[in-house]
Amino acid sequence: MMNVRERIIKRAVKEVKDGMNINLGIGMPTLIANEIPNDFDVMLQSENGLLGIGPYPSENEVDADLINAGKETVTTVTGSAFFDSAESFAMIRGGHIDLAILGGMEVSERGDLANWIIPGKMVKGMGGAMDIVNGAKKIVIVMEHVTKHGASKVKKECSLPLTGKQVVNRLITDLAVFDFTSDGMELVELQSGVTVEEVREKTEAEFKLALKV
Amino acid sequence: MMNVRERIIKRAVKEVKDGMNINLGIGMPTLIANEIPNDFDVMLQSENGLLGIGPYPSENEVDADLINAGKETVTTVTGSAFFDSAESFAMIRGGHIDLAILGGMEVSERGDLANWIIPGKMVKGMGGAMDIVNGAKKIVIVMEHVTKHGASKVKKECSLPLTGKQVVNRLITDLAVFDFTSDGMELVELQSGVTVEEVREKTEAEFKLALKV
Amino acid sequence: MGRAKLMESFNQAVEYIQDGATLIVGGFGLCGIPEYLIQALREKGTKDLTIVSNNCGVDDWGLGLLLANKQIKKMISSYVGENKIFAEQYLSGELEVELVPQGTLAERIRAGGAGIPGFYTATGVGTPIAEGKEHKEFNGRTYILEEGIVGDFALIKAWKADQKGNLVYCKTARNFNPVAAMAGKVTIAEVEEVDDNLNPDYIHTPGVYVQRLLQGAAYSKRIERLTVNSH
């Protein structure tokens, strides 16, 4: 049986459509790249200044001048392009990235996202997350549904400082998939073996059921 | 004896210092390029997207993809660079051009410039002039002192719509050279054979005399 | 909008441009203009266009072709002095004109493409251009607010492209093309050459901005002011 992260990743990769330009966040979202069908013509953007991220390099290929936004050494695919940081975020802020898949700490029922800071813990910074959630055409958040203590991360209101307000289009957890529209939050899919009751029990947010569920 | 334009050009070229990046306006200012000493390391900027304008091409060298802001075919010098229009005006607006020499229709005693439109005549547009006068580090205007009807073009207030307000640093005419500071307009040089009285007579604007005149 | 597709037909490429659309068109004078796309648009006859472009061609070439065919309702430009038909249509009230300083125009187009709805500039302060615009002081200097421009379509011309839509421009034919590419909801690029070995360090317009790509043959590249060195 798949573990929690595998479940989330397997579902998240279905968001990827042929021909898209995509930004994948650091951590779990980065792993989605490996699952994209080989015959898809998809370009991955790295906000430090690359469109067309390739696989990790072999030891011989490692190039200190070629890294992704997570500061990992990478390679490029055919047809890639490098650009500066202002150009990179022009691309993001201007709505030219079709899809961004990012990790989350909390998502609220109105589609607010918190994923950059925990008060009381050391400040690290938001990096490009605030730009991406306000810029990319579709924002998909992937996260575990509950904390390790069992508390719901899908909340009425985020308790953590926000990364973006009403920015999430879709949330994928290990239990379910939700969409956020002007009508509110809607459960659109259940992960295999999960019931609506279980989702209700583990979700602080209020949500409606899509007709098809 | 030099004609009016030659006088102005000969004086204007003295504004050019070794090591400068310079934008020369269309018309009379363009002619200044020919007078720049050969041993000066000066780069001429063309606001359509070139730093490092060279001489006009020979017939064999003509390239439709290589023009200046006056839409004339040109060449490039060694060490030139091409860029897009946003980058070109970032360079201008951001104060990275040391000197711009432009033509004028009227200059006021406060350093206002009018050089883009004559009400009642066909509208053509300001091109890059408004950006340049607010952006380049030093703005030098070259123009004939009086109209062909003998009226002063150096005025108390411009009668034509402005290109820029309090933007002129120096005005060079066929009669004299003026500077504009927070203290007002000051006559700093006379062209050869011209008297202060003649300048006063042909100038509507009020100006002081610099000590050295 | 997803990624570039190399198309065969210029007519097909402009098929979805509707009457009343706003188009951002690359080029400076006649240098670097999308020759074939303009001609296809003339054939299609699309009307009431708002065109954002630094200039409006000459009477018988470039955007002047659309003007002569009365397809343009409004021009947003910095300089339109090369065109007699322009003057006639403007004076008769057929054609609206919004004059924008060249640097402000370039920056407004870039801003539109970069998701920036407005920015402040000193350009135009104290001139007719500033009338009706918000003024604001920063560090004791006055600036005016200018807004980003987004086009329903952008029509641009590059030198080379690869099949991912990455573009490279030639010399000063670059001009407004890269910013226009950014600001079209749909950007249609025509190029002289398709080359799948472009160096990723030297791409001027990343393919993400290009939705349709076409290769033209035998470009006219008319010269407005042929100037040669006499000695």
Place this chain on the structure above:
Amino acid sequence: MGRAKLMESFNQAVEYIQDGATLIVGGFGLCGIPEYLIQALREKGTKDLTIVSNNCGVDDWGLGLLLANKQIKKMISSYVGENKIFAEQYLSGELEVELVPQGTLAERIRAGGAGIPGFYTATGVGTPIAEGKEHKEFNGRTYILEEGIVGDFALIKAWKADQKGNLVYCKTARNFNPVAAMAGKVTIAEVEEVDDNLNPDYIHTPGVYVQRLLQGAAYSKRIERLTVNSH
């Protein structure tokens, strides 16, 4: 500021950087940082610096060297999570920090270099970043005003330069370097190679932005996260 001069000495290049100066420093993580200029600045010992840079190096490399030497008063960055000394100095109140979203930071630096004192962005609306900032609606969406950043100096790293100061960067080592170059009142660039045959179509930073130029040897180019493909 006139044009670039190729200099011999990194120490001489940073000589005029005074205590309390604001520096814009290129690089993303340890990629594309001006290694030698940072080291020269450490030797010089200049204090109370305000540094605008996406990150702050690691404890023993990059801007972390200046931090360890207590030369930095304030950091303006988007992400500073790689540095333990940073955490200590921040918690003890020795170090001020202004966190700026990465895209806003890049655009603020570009704006500073481009003579744009402020622009509107949706980034940060509804978050702590928006507090105290002017909000404005454009077409029904809310944006906040962000201001341009200008540095007394910019310290940058490029791959190649010619003697006119034109620069070319390598791959993702480009990052913040081109915008930093624009926004320094004095821009000091260090490069790996001097090559007077750069192609003018492929210049990333035109020489107009570069006032001092130096060539470094044997760059360390430390890698923060070496990641290799296991198969």
